Amino acid sequence: MAAAVVVGAGAGAGSVVFRWCIKTFTRLLSGHADYAASPGAGNPHVPWLGPYFVLLAPVIGGLLYGPLVNRFAREARGHGVPEVMLAVAQRGGKISPKVAVVKTLASALTIGSGGSVGREGPIVQIGSALGSTLGRVTKGTEGRVKLLVACGAAGGIAATFNAPLAGVFFAMELILGTFSAEAFGATVLASVTASIIGRATFGDAPFLDLPHFHVDHLTQYGLFALLGVVAAVVGVGFARVLYLIEDVCDWLWRGPEWLRPAIGGVALGLVLLALPEMYGVGYPVLEKATEGGYAIGFLLLLLVGKMLATSLTIGIGGSGGVFAPSLFIGAMLGSAYGIGVHHLLPGTAGAVGAYALIGMGATFAGGARAPITAVVILFELTGEYSIILPLMLAVVLATATSRLLFRDTIYTFKLRRRGIDLAGPAPGARIGAQHVGAVMEPLPCPMPASTTLTDAADLLSLSGHGALPAVDGTGKYVGVVTAQAVAEALAEQADAAPSTVQQLAEPPTPVTAEQPLAQALHILLSARGTGVPVFDTEHGEPVGWLSHQSALRAVHTPA
Template identity: 85%
Template sequence: MLLAVVVGAGTGAGSVIFRWCVTTFTRLFSGHPDYAAAPGAGNPQVPWLGAYFVLLAPVIGGLLYGPLVNRFAKEARGHGVPEVMLAVAQRGGRISPKVAVVKTLASALTIGSGGSVGREGPIVQIGSALGSTVGRVTKMPEGRMKLLVACGAAGGIAATFNAPLAGVFFAMELVLGTFSAEAFGATVLSSVTASVMGRAAFGDRAFLNLPGFHVDHLAQYGLFALLGMVAAVVGVGFSRLLYLIEDACDWLWRGPEWLRPAVGGLVLGPVLLALPEMYGVGYPVLQKAAEGGYATGFLLLLLVGKMLATSLTIGAGGSGGVFAPSLFIGAMLGAAYGIGVHHLLPASGGAVGAYALVGMGAVFAGAARAPITAVVILFELTGEYSIILPLMLAIVLATAGSRLLTRDTVYTLKLRRRGIDLEKAAPGAPVGPQRVGAVMEPLPAPLAAAGTLAEAADLLPLSGHGALPVIDESGDYVGVATAQAVAEALTERPETAPTSIGQLAEPPGAVTADQSLVQAMPVLLSAAGTGVPVLDAECGKPIGWLSHQSVLRAVHRPVA
């Protein structure tokens, strides 16, 4: 817990430095604190260039951060979150400490020189690298190291966006991929610490200032649901375009990698000249769209432009996140959709800004498939609770639609393209690729659901497992009864205590014989006893038992 606070404090300080670097480099390259707030203006430092300075800014920025990334930390290229997910899933949470420094400078230079990317990927990678470094210095075991990496990610999101809850759920949903009381407690401490430092530096206010919205008619829920389904298609389309352009850049480029960002800047510059709203993160443009400040045609142009500009920035070797671009794209989609609805149904359409806000969360959910994070972060970024019900509806539908369209998210697709599947064992790992059915033990004698606690107390110590499967009178599997649950029940007052074993049975996560060990390990590690039943994939009845010992035995014997 103390280390979680230390990581949160360090990440909070890192986020302050990072945002200062972004602002400083933006002023240096554009002459404005945020050029998206003054699109088309010239750089007062070089007034004779006028708005044409955007043709040179990405090239100069690329010449600065290209060699930096190529020489010191190649993993700092791109949007960062996939690298953190990989470090947690297959590398024991180990991230090089130099990534934090290189990522700070490279991402700040990318955004400051016009790169159309976000701040969340960099700060997540920066905070995670800090958490990993703290874990290694204090010689933490692998499990705690991963948790400290997640603490860094949570603190980064919290401090950067003034969103402490969103930081916690981002870390657990996307980085750890699991929820537990220990992980929640540690990430909350880190997130709160980092958020306090962020608020001290940037103030305690919502990241976006939007007018209040509310749902006037029940029919609007149907309109929001349709927006969620459209957002799923747009979110998946953004992911595909991002990597399609990256593939094209890989195929076309034949020169040294350190020069690639500068040459890519020659292509990005004309896009920024035609659409200066694409310069940098673009939050002023996003807010204006949510306030109804653009026409439908221009909103759709901004949507397509953001997809293209972000893809070109990443494909050219830039460093920055895709979270903010997905919010931008969602706001443009939602605002255009809201204007259309308002024209078609003026009496029941509702405010355009409400659709923009819902679109932001839904497109992010469609791209990243992180519904809890999407709901929480939109609430914290805007401070707008009145729109929570349609927001939840659209986000859930966008997540479901995304899952139907593709198995990958905008984060996991980057890894799969490199031959890495987070759901499979790490290449060369001695445990993971084996099938559960090949290493499981015989099923221990089950307990009867109608049996008494006294019978369970007699049988559990003799089993050697600390837990046993429970079946009912018809032979159907009910769950697992643990020695801990029985012991706790026996300490209760007789009139309030459970009377049968079936009342204590709880089914753990399903493990089937055809699964690989890497898929079954999370269930086994989180089980209360020393093992879990292995179920038949077709009928759902227990046919074997998977324990920690049987997993270890798989290393020392050939498995079919």
């Protein structure tokens, strides 16, 4: 669609402006294009200060972006992605257009003055704000506005990382939370458009220069699997530390919010003085780690330092993403792990850089639980197909381990701490807080699984439902047969179509009577029919039916 192309172009242009702002502010406040590439050096603008200028840079940056965010767009504070997820899930995709401008300046000032955060969160929020604004200006439906928000996010990621596929899957996996042909097509258009603009400006090379990847020995797959589990623990730990330090900053600060980044900048400056590699995003340090340029002890120090510096930057009110810090932390973990196993198994461990790459993807997957995005972005950054198998193994194990350790992700935890559950009812919504059992209707008369297609068509046409439960010969529930499935089967050749509905019965995602309606609505909206069975939690048997009409009855049912 044309709107997706326009949003993609806007996100691409926004990425160009944003990166220019980061570079400009970094040069002004540090005297270097990227201070992390020359840690410990002095600032040529104030040579008499030597390396101690890092004590002042965060304070100056805070004095500039603190009042800007507090006065014009407080939602621009923090890492941005949770706010976009909330806008899509519960606010109809509405994001203020002011966010695009304020986020650009605030995040660029944060990174340029030494804030140890990434640029992906800001550009996602910037692109999403552009998409939301265009959707509302053109008076699009709520679904269209949400899709354009996702297009903005996809375009921002694609242009920033030169990774168009990663932009598409980031938007669908984290922003929309669903996959569809329409969403895929629109986000691809936006992502490709933004990538073209980004490549025309920055070139076609990946933004990181990573080592070539290869697996030398089958034993390495076991080592990669173990790394995936360890990375999940580290990813979850990063999320915990991030919000723990934010809580400490909230508890300590008693002054006006506009002044908080400047005063907190003193603490950040002390961290940068002790570990200047933490200045800004830190890609030069990440690249050096993947090349085996650091000892194992210093790698672990950089890992802990990045957690502290990023958490402190966010905690004092800075603006920036946590995607790049997750990659940084994963690279330090993977490199340290690789050096360790190389000493233990020198003949089979392989190159340290391989573990650094796997650690990057697995740590991000463990923290954000976006396994497809993690696999795709590492593949696009390296261009190595041989990375796919070990990366998928580590990422899947990291995602599964993360689910066992932590209910939330690094993005949703921020919202849950504010009392917001993306899968739950929106604050003030008229339906959603009720339980399914309060609004469900009686279970429709089930059809035997041995029913022929013709008879099933008659039953469905007379039932008033677009789907009916099916039972086997013993009366046991086997699934739901939808009118769509029967119609599709009747349209097939006679010798290819099933003779009964036994093969058409599909058990949808379970809905229970005690479940909040807000959670059940997500399942109902994605179901193929017009309703889903409601199960008794104790015996697991269907006891009612939830349809769109019965859900609307919740308007008159107290929560």
